[in-house]
Amino acid sequence: MIDKQLPSVAEAVADIHDGATVMIGGFGEAGSPIELIHALIDQGAKNLTVVNNNTGSGEVGLAALIKAGRVAKMICSYPRSMNSTVFPELYRNGEIELELVPQGTLAERIRAGGAGIPAFYTATAVGTMLADGKEARQFDDKEYVMERGLKADFSLIKCRKADTYGNLIFNKTARNFAPPMAMAGAVTIVQAAEVVAPGAIDPEIVVTPGIFVERVVQVQNPAHESELVAAGVSYP
């Protein structure tokens, strides 16, 4: 019998190991799986490589994970935003590594990783410092660089509704990186505001099919990062 639901976020992230590569969904606060991230902080895994478009804000969620010293390296496109002070400080002190990737290249590298494509070519970043060290190549007289697919040991994502097979639907612009990260994670862990029985989601509107999802945990009223930051919350 297939039932991917686990009773708690703690159990869902229990086996994330030191040194793991962890993809974390979200663009800014939209789609950020805060409760899973906080469970990961509690769990204690360190020396992580984290893939996210940003680096969090305030001292909750991803920013709190970074502040706790658990992240050795960030792979992201925009590690700078309002209320983002944790990453910049560590970065300036040389205490965290950064791999800066153009946003579309990051999205496509993650999809490629999940789709069994080891590398692809894109014109993005040609002639810029973000192409340094990358293979260049012409196709039809236009310049491209080669980019590698990206996979993760674990992906942590958030969705609006999941069934116990792991079929997912999302909420508005909170969808963003979650579907490709679900594909690219060897173990994809989902926090869903609602968990339903198979059949309760119309098969025509499933965004992420259950085959890409290993674990589902219900977080009925997920926190919003901006509200926690505005309230001055610092996790833990």
Added chain:
Amino acid sequence: MIDKQLPSVAEAVADIHDGATVMIGGFGEAGSPIELIHALIDQGAKNLTVVNNNTGSGEVGLAALIKAGRVAKMICSYPRSMNSTVFPELYRNGEIELELVPQGTLAERIRAGGAGIPAFYTATAVGTMLADGKEARQFDDKEYVMERGLKADFSLIKCRKADTYGNLIFNKTARNFAPPMAMAGAVTIVQAAEVVAPGAIDPEIVVTPGIFVERVVQVQNPAHESELVAAGVSYP
């Protein structure tokens, strides 16, 4: 004002030129835009390169286009199926060219074409005759071949419902190649069983966003290939 709806299939395909590359949606009969194909037969464009997973069946739809001598080359994965006699005969007589592509490679090449990716690597077909002449390369000690993105001058696809912005939703397994072909076609022409106003399709369930679609035409009760074949219909 944006209104992509045209009044007839004839007007929708009027400018398809001789020598065009035309992607045609469908896997077998599911998703085959028969009425658009028949309009293309009536229109007369010839020397076409057609991309489809198959080669049609009976003497309607894609098979009729081939029988009418309009197709110089097929790019497909499975040009052989029940009731498929038109293509095999022309092929054996050397009257039509065939580029045989593994099904997943074909799907990904079309998506890549639509996504601005000129080439990617896949392990599919490594060591087989379908890798002949393709660049081979190792990543992490595994062999891959390089495959090129594929674009079209026109894509002809079928869907269940479209709005006048070109947002589309599909019916069950008729979805198949339509979304990537909509991306890869410079001009994407859609026959929809129903055309509605913008806002009538929930933005969360749109499968193909309107930006990938240039023309929409309503075909309220599209024919099913298997029924036409069973009835012995031969088009025109």
Added chain:
Amino acid sequence: MSQERPRIGLDRDEMAARVAQDIPDGSYVNLGIGIPERITRFVPEGRELIYHTENGLLGMGPSPEEGEGEPELINAGKRQVTAIPGASYFQHPDSFAMIRGGHLDLCVLGALQVAANGDLANWSTGGPDAIPAVGGAMDLVVGVKSVFVVTQHCTKHGDPKLVEACSYPLTGLGCVDRIYTDLAVIDVTPEGFQLVELSPGVSFDYVAERTGAPLLPIPTATAT
């Protein structure tokens, strides 16, 4: 060669049933056309498998009742099917991302030939008049975690299908994990074909004689 009886080894349904025993609960499975399709009927009680069909459906159910089929709900063999509760529809690039990306646990395919190194030929006889047609076979064999082959042990002409090296055009290199035939279950190992199980009433020698490459006996049992 031992004396032919009118019927020796498993029939097609028995072969399908034998494969079904080895598919773990919760597996995501893609079944080829022919004998593999029959496997669904023999899944042991209490096991739940989810069937993928590469034309865009995860959670494929059985054939529809007479008269209830839909032309736009079909499987990769273009036959009408149904969808189970918890199914999902998706586009082709996503379907093959599942395959190529290693998300499917198992596929079961037919074969023209399997070589002792796991090479598979199952898409073309290479004949000058054959219309080449590959479909999704080459994607499945490189992407799916385990590749099972189910096939008659020999061709209609009595030639072995398990061979030293494939003479037909290849589908993939070293991709087959296990072979189920009417006569035996055989693993592909670094040492070659390794017998796992004989069908009832079939002897090791009988199978070995019909296998076109050396067959290693079951290590812990006496070959009968």
Added chain:
Amino acid sequence: MSQERPRIGLDRDEMAARVAQDIPDGSYVNLGIGIPERITRFVPEGRELIYHTENGLLGMGPSPEEGEGEPELINAGKRQVTAIPGASYFQHPDSFAMIRGGHLDLCVLGALQVAANGDLANWSTGGPDAIPAVGGAMDLVVGVKSVFVVTQHCTKHGDPKLVEACSYPLTGLGCVDRIYTDLAVIDVTPEGFQLVELSPGVSFDYVAERTGAPLLPIPTATAT
């Protein structure tokens, strides 16, 4: 250098309004942060534009009414927005397929520097203490059909932003089509910066003096 007045040329809203005039009806448009965002307010009557935000929404509408925003309906600048009827939500790979695949008609971006060959620098000052952050800028400039830049003609320190060659780290090579500043509209051509239009009350010489590379006068008009 001509005498500075307290205010010469267009203000930010006037610059946005000037750009808005040049965007054809029916365009799919991506607007950067800052002045580009203001363009939506000045689209001429009768024109319908569809706004793309790269975090997964086509058909972005205006800011929500006070108190009606949603934390999970935001734009690329992470500000709360709305969705128009006929909008669609999608995942990041699809959003950048729109960009990279050449499906967007136009993007309007800010700039640190634009070179006479169309090179753009708009993501980093390259300072040793700067946190590098690129977002989707490099994807937009290579993928979108037309790339407009809207920017003050000079920096706060009075240095030209239109230059012979960018000194800041590049966003893309030869990617800018047209530049809208407070002083002028300028095309990037194979011959270099080509004046298209002067802002009211601004002279050719005034602009040319503040441009860090040769500025070609409007061919059919007399430079004033």
